[in-house]
Amino acid sequence: MSPATRVLLGVTGGIAAYKSAELVRGLRARGCEVQVVMTPGAKEFLGAATLQALSGRQVRDDLWDEAAEAAMGHIELARWADVVLVAPATAQCIARLALGLADDLLSTLCLATDAPIYLAPAMNRLMWANPATQANCATLTSRGITLLGPGVGDQACGETGPGRMLEPAELIAAILDAGSRSTLLAGKTVMITAGPTREPIDPVRYLTNRSSGKMGFAIAQAALRAGARVRLVCGPVNLPTPAGVERIDIETAEQLHAAVHEHLAGCHVFIAAAAVADYRPEHCPDRKIKKTDEKMTLCLQRAPDTLASVAALEQRPFTVGFAAETHEVEHYARQKLEKKRLDMIVANRVGEGLAFDTDDNELVVLWPDDGREVFARAAKAKLADELIALIAGRLGSQSAESAT
Ligand code: CTP
Numbered sequence: 001m002s003p004a005t006r007v008l009l010g011v012t013g014g015i016a017a018y019k020s021a022e023l024v025r026g027l028r029a030r031g032c033e034v035q036v037v038m039t040p041g042a043k044e045f046l047g048a049a050t051l052q053a054l055s056g057r058q059v060r061d062d063l064w065d066e067a068a069e070a071a072m073g074h075i076e077l078a079r080w081a082d083v084v085l086v087a088p089a090t091a092q093c094i095a096r097l098a099l100g101l102a103d104d105l106l107s108t109l110c111l112a113t114d115a116p117i118y119l120a121p122a123m124n125r126l127m128w129a130n131p132a133t134q135a136n137c138a139t140l141t142s143r144g145i146t147l148l149g150p151g152v153g154d155q156a157c158g159e160t161g162p163g164r165m166l167e168p169a170e171l172i173a174a175i176l177d178a179g180s181r182s183t184l185l186a187g188k189t190v191m192i193t194a195g196p197t198r199e200p201i202d203p204v205r206y207l208t209n210r211s212s213g214k215m216g217f218a219i220a221q222a223a224l225r226a227g228a229r230v231r232l233v234c235g236p237v238n239l240p241t242p243a244g245v246e247r248i249d250i251e252t253a254e255q256l257h258a259a260v261h262e263h264l265a266g267c268h269v270f271i272a273a274a275a276v277a278d279y280r281p282e283h284c285p286d287r288k289i290k291k292t293d294e295k296m297t298l299c300l301q302r303a304p305d306t307l308a309s310v311a312a313l314e315q316r317p318f319t320v321g322f323a324a325e326t327h328e329v330e331h332y333a334r335q336k337l338e339k340k341r342l343d344m345i346v347a348n349r350v351g352e353g354l355a356f357d358t359d360d361n362e363l364v365v366l367w368p369d370d371g372r373e374v375f376a377r378a379a380k381a382k383l384a385d386e387l388i389a390l391i392a393g394r395l396g397s398q399s400a401e402s403a404t
Contacts, residue, residue, distance in 0.1 A: 005032045010086035010106045012093040013041020015156040016122035016165035023168040024054040063105040078112035088122030088165045098136035121150045125161030141229045148244040174243035184392040186227035191267045193274035195235035197253045200284045211275035213237030222384035233259045253277045253303035270317040272307040308340045318343050318395045324350040
């Protein structure tokens with residue numbers, strides 16, 4: 001996007017409105033022109049004078065302000081914008097946009113613009129999880145509006161969970177880097193699992209593996225770049241959440257299983273990139289296990305296979321698995337593809353410094369009927385883009401087949 005991007009920044013009435021000042025400053029620092037539009041609720045949280053001074057433009061807040069309308073009418077303002085960012089976007093604002101209301105300045109502008117619209121939801125976690133809000137978000141994303149976040153963490157109301165507005169820097173990067181987006185997965189929702197799981201042995205010890213989550217996170221970013229709505233279910237990893245991704249944190253295989261099935265409704269694609277434990281300790285005592293002079297035996301039981309369970313659903317998304325193998329990579333990968341009845345499997349060689357916690361990878365992708373494509377060693381971000389393009393293509397031909 002050119003440096004003189006014109007950003008129409010909608011600010012609605014949530015506590016995160018205090019971050020708008022930093023947003024305006026950051027956008028101006030990146031060379032953008034910023035026109036702030038506040039709702040009446042936003043003005044309960046923040047004075048217009050600060051945003052006016054930082055943006056260098058009069059803050060607009062009223063559809064019926066004759067003087068402001070005479071200077072630039074609302075339709076003209078809607079045309080002026082290269083991009084619309086509503087941050088924070090409250091549950092109320094999201095509901096109003098989903099309904100297509102046009103009874104205040106911001107909602108009217110959102111209806112009247114053909115610029116891309118980004119919403120940065122910010123609300124209490126239960127308001128976010130409420131089916132009404134989720135349905136409104138699904139409506140908006142199906143119309144091509146992009147949700148950035150929310151993030152997960154401590155909330156102003158004292159609770160913890162999804163609902164925090166993303167940080168201004170993340171929002172700015174997301175909207176200004178959007179020029180490199182495609183529409184391959186526009187209107188689609190993609191769920192990705194990533195990272196390792198931890199299976200507790202006792203309150204201080206656990207079983208885990210070497211997965212860093214980098215491949216899953218790269219796929220999440222690639223799916224976002226392709227215009228999808230992305231849900232990322234991830235184990236403990238040391239990676240920042242890509243702006244715009246809905247992240248659900250889990251620790252154990254069982255929690256991953258529950259989170260995936262809880263959030264699977266409405267997903268068109270499921271990509272299982274997590275390195276999930278196949279076994280977990282049968283018992284986890286509530287006290288630390290003390291060592292003795294004897295040999296110790298740890299009794300393990302099977303953990304649920306989430307990928308297989310998703311693939312077995314009657315109404316299932318396009319289901320993609322991963323196979324990390326040290327030997328006979330393709331042979332074992334095809335076995336997994338067939339046994340779990342997947343639509344596609346992505347295989348890679350692991351061990352001896354390969355794949356885990358590295359920034360590049362080398363992949364073979366297999367699908368039923370002997371389909372096969374090899375991706376030579378490359379950065380995980382590049383491979384992720386190629387994988388997403390392949391998935392979008394297969395998804396397209398699958399829906400074309402089922403339509404005939
Ligand atoms: N997977 C899963 N749930 C599990 C285990 C694995 O969803 N409990 C998914 C992984 O995310 C990956 C694929 O299944 O996409 C890996 O298949 P799997 O047969 O479990 O591979 P390995 O654990 O490597 O098993 P094996 O010992 O048979 O090679």
